Amino acid sequence: MLICLTASHKNAAFDMLERLSATAEHAAPRILEGHASVQGAVVVATCNRFEAYLDLDANDGESPVPAVQEAIRAVGSVAGLEADELLSTFGFVHGNAVAEHLFAVASGLESVVVGEGEIAGQVRRSLEQARAERTTTPELERLFQRASQTSRRVKNRTGIGGEGRSLVRLALDLAESRVTDWSKTRVLLVGTGRFAGASLAALRDRGVTDVSVYSPTGRGVKFAAAHDIDAVASADYAMAAASADVIVTCTIVEHHVVDRGLLEVGRAELAASQGAAPVAIAAARADVPAAPRQLVIDLGLPRNVAPDVVEVPGVELLDLETIRIHAPIEELGATDAARELVNRAARNFGRVGEELDLAPAVVALRSHVFDVLDAEIARAKARGDDDGRTEAALRHMAGVLLHTPMVRSREYARAGEQRAWLDGLEAVFGIRAEAEAAASADRNARDDAARDAG
Secondary structure, eight states, X not given: OEEEEEEEXXXXXXXXXXXXXXXXXXXXXXXXXXXXXXXXXXXXXXXXXXXEEEEEOOOTTOOSHHHHHHHHHXXXXXXXXXXXXXXXXXXXXXXXXXXXXXXXXHTTTTSSSTTOSHHHHHHHHHHHHHHHHTOOOHHHHHHHHHHHHHHHHHHHHSSTTTTOOOHHHHHHHHHGGGOSOGGGOEEEEEOSSTTHHHHHHHHHHTTOOEEEEEOTTSOHXXXXXXXXXXXXXXXXXXXXXXXXXXXXXXOOOSSOSBOHHHHHHHHHHHHHHTTOOOHHHHTTSTTSOOOXXXXXXXXXSSXXXXXXXXXSTTEEEEEHHHHHHTOOOOOHHHHHHHHHHHHHHHHHHHHHHHHHXXXXXXXXXXXXXXHHHHHHHHHHHHTTOTTSHHHHHHHHHHHHHHHHHHHHXXXXXXXXXXXXXXXXXXXXXXXXXXXXXXXXXXXXXXXXHHHHHO
């Protein structure tokens, strides 16, 4: 059984999403420890979303509630949040609706900016993280691989995402009122991670040519060389921050990379290098120009920028919470085609899953028929089937006999009537899939033991 626990910009406070995102990489292993029925977990964490996709080994009619509650407690313990608070916040999706939800998320239909391009990569990386942590399962693999395929199909066949919609571009749209001429704007990019490349591309689309990059993790030189911009050394970072007209932060580090102290130190260094009085001291003099206007755009989660930067004269802060408030309302007509593709993909996913549920019974039927076939072939050979014609005829007949049951199994699965097919299998052949599977496992174990002994 597939379960999704979801907290997003639609139902959770920004502070909660920030806490959940900061600890997301540790959540899946802890979830698996919480309840025996949880076989796998994949966590998707973005700047406006935290979701845990669970694969539960639950019997028909068994309630998933205990496992879900334990999973929420595990998430809370990792993030330092109360389980009751999370219980009242998390949305709950189960069954076939899980595929439809994830496919919509991966296609950007549930994002703050509908059609954003970054989310598909984030969903893909979530599966890679689960693989590295060994918390995924075959069913979760199938779910996430189909999600990636669906997002590509939506992008290729609809206009969603075609205009390069993203949080980065929305942030720059909101910055238009603060920037007079992008071509004359000096920009400092802090970070080389999730949004750095998208940020640089969006800035260049607006005509920005003066861009430098600083990396708190030491990757700035490599990023700068790859994108033909200048890298800022750690010793020059404060001054570079103070001299920039716009600072865009998009790093994955879990501490503030821009704060009031950095900008004040940078302004003092800049003033000293120019032989002028530091702004903080000279601001009281009437003949000193007003403090330089700076815009800081924080695209990080957890926050890259400390709230106290707005206490520095002339500094404005545009963070994800502000961007979310000003996000455009979704136009239903623009996403109808994308929604239909997602719904169709989800239905196909469910049908394939239902067919997979009959796989043990199909295997049991084939094993039963071929066991009978092998016995008859052995009997024919004992009676002198020297030219193999009898064996060939028997094998052909077995294939013909199996064809209709195989076709009917798929038809019954697609109609949601697997039980009727299983009951017919037992009534006609006396085959119970579970018993046959156990007997087959016993036979394989005995064969392995015999080979080892030999």
